Amino acid sequence: MTRPFHLGWFLQGSSVQAWGEPWTGAIGRDWMVPELFTDMARALERACFDYVLIEDSSYVGESYGGSREVYLTHGLAVPRQDPAVTATLMAAATKRIGIVPTFATFTHPPYLLARMIASMDQASSGRIGWNMVTGSSDYAAKNYGFMDGLPEHDLRYDMADEYMQVVNGLWDSWEPGALVANTETGVLVDHTKVHTVDFQGKWYSCRGPLNSGPCPQGRPVIAQAGGSPRGRQFASQYADTIVASIKGTAAMKAYRDDVRARAAAMGRNPDEIKVLFLVTPILGDSQEEAELRQKQKAARAEAQLPILLAFFGKITNIDFANYDLDAPVDTLDLKTNGHQATLDDFKKSVGSKSLRQAMLSYRGTSGSVPLVGTPDSVAARMGEVMEEVGGDGFLISTNDVSRRAVAEVADGLVPALQARGLARKAYGYEQFRDNLREF
Numbered sequence: 001m002t003r004p005f006h007l008g009w010f011l012q013g014s015s016v017q018a019w020g021e022p023w024t025g026a027i028g029r030d031w032m033v034p035e036l037f038t039d040m041a042r043a044l045e046r047a048c049f050d051y052v053l054i055e056d057s058s059y060v061g062e063s064y065g066g067s068r069e070v071y072l073t074h075g076l077a078v079p080r081q082d083p084a085v086t087a088t089l090m091a092a093a094t095k096r097i098g099i100v101p102t103f104a105t106f107t108h109p110p111y112l113l114a115r116m117i118a119s120m121d122q123a124s125s126g127r128i129g130w131n132m133v134t135g136s137s138d139y140a141a142k143n144y145g146f147m148d149g150l151p152e153h154d155l156r157y158d159m160a161d162e163y164m165q166v167v168n169g170l171w172d173s174w175e176p177g178a179l180v181a182n183t184e185t186g187v188l189v190d191h192t193k194v195h196t197v198d199f200q201g202k203w204y205s206c207r208g209p210l211n212s213g214p215c216p217q218g219r220p221v222i223a224q225a226g227g228s229p230r231g232r233q234f235a236s237q238y239a240d241t242i243v244a245s246i247k248g249t250a251a252m253k254a255y256r257d258d259v260r261a262r263a264a265a266m267g268r269n270p271d272e273i274k275v276l277f278l279v280t281p282i283l284g285d286s287q288e289e290a291e292l293r294q295k296q297k298a299a300r301a302e303a304q305l306p307i308l309l310a311f312f313g314k315i316t317n318i319d320f321a322n323y324d325l326d327a328p329v330d331t332l333d334l335k336t337n338g339h340q341a342t343l344d345d346f347k348k349s350v351g352s353k354s355l356r357q358a359m360l361s362y363r364g365t366s367g368s369v370p371l372v373g374t375p376d377s378v379a380a381r382m383g384e385v386m387e388e389v390g391g392d393g394f395l396i397s398t399n400d401v402s403r404r405a406v407a408e409v410a411d412g413l414v415p416a417l418q419a420r421g422l423a424r425k426a427y428g429y430e431q432f433r434d435n436l437r438e439f
């Protein structure tokens with residue numbers, strides 16, 4: 001039986017500028033005005049996406065050659081705005097789609113984050129998610145005034161466990177029914193239903209209660225992308241949706257089975273976690289046109305090798321300018337305190353290829369499975385992949401967020417998925433989590 005699956009959009013910082021990609025001339029000027037983002041949110045809502053996830057980091061890259069030059073010259077995830085602003089604008093322009101800004105645990109004290117997210121959940125009538133990340137760069141850590149660098153990778157997740165206790169406590173500090181608004185008795189809020197948190201932990205402390213009032217959803221939708229064993233454990237404990245970039249259907253299935261088993265072992269219903277896999281479809285009016293666009297994309301990547309290396313170096317903190325491009329990757333001792341799972345996936349998938357070839361092939365098939373073809377053939381392939389993997393959907397990303405790229409998905413691919421019964425044609429509910437759990 002054909003079942004619909006879930007759709008998210010990954011609004012990557014690099015796709016906002018996408019400098020050098022065709023059709024992005026207008027973006028070079030438009031990134032600062034809200035219509036680029038609000039038009040996008042409306043298009044994705046028209047296509048009944050579950051959510052748009054706004055990726056973030058909070059520093060200008062300088063891992064490549066110890067310089068900011070390549071990042072600024074080519075607009076590699078810079079300039080970028082605070083996701084709280086983009087998310088609020090998107091929420092105001094829409095009625096049903098979920099909006100998921102990214103905030104890192106080290107950039108916001110728990111009270112600040114819980115209050116901001118609760119305010120956004122109210123302003124969006126229950127459509128806010130939080131992409132919960134622990135950070136990956138010492139450069140970012142240095143921007144906040146109280147750290148010289150990030151704590152070690154697994155320790156960051158231990159701290160995040162405590163962080164979750166605090167923010168969940170704050171979101172729960174208003175019992176259901178606390179907001180009375182009874183004009184006859186004159187009571188706005190039942191003070192017996194609003195409580196302090198009085199949390200005193202190893203890393204965080206907080207008194208509470210939250211003064212913003214409650215989230216319409218109770219707690220916001222939590223998105224997470226833990227890939228390492230410790231990261232998966234964390235994600236399966238807290239996440240409503242997990243986003244993953246895992247190469248190939250067998251590995252995708254294994255990843256999903258693993259996080260579901262971990263969730264079940266902790267007493268959670270695994271069906272309440274939706275795992276969405278990152279894909280970058282390349283669409284054309286015919287198969288030939290789509291393949292031509294894929295070749296053109298590969299040729300652009302080849303001409304931009306330092307940019308690819310600089311970008312990969314930003315999330316792994318590795319200075320690839322110091323490496324011999326012809327050295328086989330498995331002879332290089334590549335290690336990171338940043339996105340460990342991503343680096344492991346890269347090493348596994350490229351094996352003994354030279355660094356040059358490895359980077360080109362890794363970026364050439366960015367995402368979990370290659371999707372190249374007409375809207376209808378790509379829709380069919382997505383259906384097959386979901387059958388093999390077991391669920392729960394895809395997180396779509398394009399190299400750029402030009403209006404053309406968004407329309408190709410929202411008005412080309414999604415109708416083809418809908419025609420096959422693989423995507424919803426209308427939202428079932430008003431709030432984000434309810435739509436996520438609809439199927």
Ligand SMILES: Cc1cc2nc3c(=O)[nH]c(=O)nc-3n(C[C@H](O)[C@H](O)[C@H](O)COP(=O)(O)O)c2cc1C
Nearest residue numbers: 055056102133225226227228231243245339340341
């Ligand atoms: C689809 C996807 C989106 C992500 N978005 C962000 C982000 O916006 N900001 C960030 O700092 N990390 C982001 N990450 C990195 C993850 O939070 C995580 O660090 C990474 O998947 C590696 O997992 P690990 O830290 O458990 O090794 C993302 C990862 C994936 C796969």
